[in-house]
Structure formats: structure tokens, C-alpha cells
Amino acid sequence: MHPDTLTRFRPIRFAVLMYAALSFGAAQAAEEDVVMYKDPNCGCCGQWAEHLRTNGFSVQEVATRDMAAIKREAGLPPELASCHTARVGGYVVEGHVPAADIRRLLAERPSVAGLSAPGMPLGSPGMEGPYPAESYRVLSFESDGRTAVFAEH
Known part of the structure; x- marks a missing residue:
């Protein structure tokens, strides 16, 4: 092999590595x-x-007066409803679910439709205030309506 062969291909190898790194970063960003x-x-x-x-997610807020339709389209069981409905990484996230729970959902990738913090629990993210925080559960739910406790706060 000629000594210049490795030097000549170094820019190509660098370009391939950069493309791979950027692609991984884009996939990770899209996940968030x-x-x-x-x-x-x-x-x-x-x-x-x-x-x-604050916890590293990119959030697009979409204002709509027809939240009932959004929740129906998301397949959200009515008993799990809260004030807002989000989509992230192929999942539905309903209500005041903490960012840490969403990170865990995206890391573990369970076979569920999404997570919900039903109602508007006092002290949950977005519901902080001068009043005492209440304990609450974040539930995972499946498209057939089955639920399980995902986290307790």
C-alpha cells in the first residue's frame, strides 16, 4: 500500500464519522x-x-379550542384526561407528567400508548404553588384502556 493512501482517505473517513454523529444527534433531538x-x-x-x-425538551405549543377531539384522536381514555395532551417519541403524554418520567419512557420504550397524570395534581410540574403538594401517580396506558402505575410522586 502506498503511504499516501491513508492520508488521501482521511477526509472521507472524517466526513462519514461526522455524518453518523449528526444523524444520531438529529434522531436524539427528534426524540425530544x-x-x-x-x-x-x-x-x-x-x-x-x-x-x-428546562429539562432539555423542545416544546411546540399548539393552541386549540377542541381539546376533546385531540384527546379522542390520541386514543386517551376519558378517565385519564387532564388539561393538555402532548406527543413525544411516538407516545401520548397527558397532563402534568414530570420530565423525568418522560425521559424514562423514551429510554425504556415500553409497549404502551402513553403516560397520564390524570386531573391536575397540586405540586406536579406546572401546578406548583403556595398550597401543599399532593401525592399522585403517573399511569401508563394501552390503546385498549388498560393502565398500570408508571411512577408515584
Whole structure:
């Protein structure tokens, strides 16, 4: 082999490695892109979005007056409803689910439709305030309506 052979191919090898690194970064970034549907008059939804942004997620807020249709299209069982509905990494995330739980969901990739923090638990992300925080559960749910406890807070 000629001594210049390795030198000549070094830029190509570098380009391939850079492409692979950028592709991985883009895939990871896309995994953390959150699209959140909310009522235009809801303040706590924006606070939850800020909680996610603070924790490294990219959040697109979509205001809509037809949240019932969004929840139906997402296959969300009515008993799991909260004020906002989001999509991230192929999952539905309903309500004030902490960013750490979403990270765990994306890391473990369980065979579920999504997560929900039903209602609006006091002290959950976006629902902080001067009142005492309450304990609450984040539930995983499947498209057939079955649920399981994913996390307790």
C-alpha cells in the first residue's frame, strides 16, 4: 500500500464519522421534540411546557379550542384526561407528567400508548404553588384502556 493512501482517505473517513454523529444527534433531538395541544386560555399548560424546556425538551405549543377531539384522536381514555395532551417519541403524554418520567419512557420504550397524570395534581410540574403538594401517580396506558402505575410522586 502506498503511504499516501491513508492520508488521501482521511477526509472521507472524517466526513462519514461526522455524518453518523449528526444523524444520531438529529434522531436524539427528534426524540425530544414535544408537540403539546392546549386550550389557548390555560396558564398551567405553558408552565408545564417550561418545565420540559428546562429539562432539555423542545416544546411546540399548539393552541386549540377542541381539546376533546385531540384527546379522542390520541386514543386517551376519558378517565385519564387532564388539561393538555402532548406527543413525544411516538407516545401520548397527558397532563402534568414530570420530565423525568418522560425521559424514562423514551429510554425504556415500553409497549404502551402513553403516560397520564390524570386531573391536575397540586405540586406536579406546572401546578406548583403556595398550597401543599399532593401525592399522585403517573399511569401508563394501552390503546385498549388498560393502565398500570408508571411512577408515584
